[in-house]
Amino acid sequence: xxxxxxxxxxxxxxxxxxxxxxxxxxxxxxxxxxxxxxxxxxxxxxxxxxxxxxxxxxxxxxxxx
Numbered sequence: 001x002x003x004x005x006x007x008x009x010x011x012x013x014x015x016x017x018x019x020x021x022x023x024x025x026x027x028x029x030x031x032x033x034x035x036x037x038x039x040x041x042x043x044x045x046x047x048x049x050x051x052x053x054x055x056x057x058x059x060x061x062x063x064x065x
Contacts, residue, residue, distance in 0.1 A: 003017040 007013045
């Protein structure tokens with residue numbers, strides 16, 4: 001509504017603002033659904049002493065060597 005009142009109903013800015021957000025939200029729901037539906041496939045690892053990527057690497061090394 002703000003874009004329509006600022007730029008007018010015929011402006012391409014309004015189209016990009018309104019339709020772009022609607023498409024972006026729809027597209028972003030797909031990977032979230034995939035991630036939620038496949039999370040049981042992966043093992044949960046709790047990082048306690050280390051954090052971030054370095055912590056995950058340390059845990060991986062400890063488990064494999």
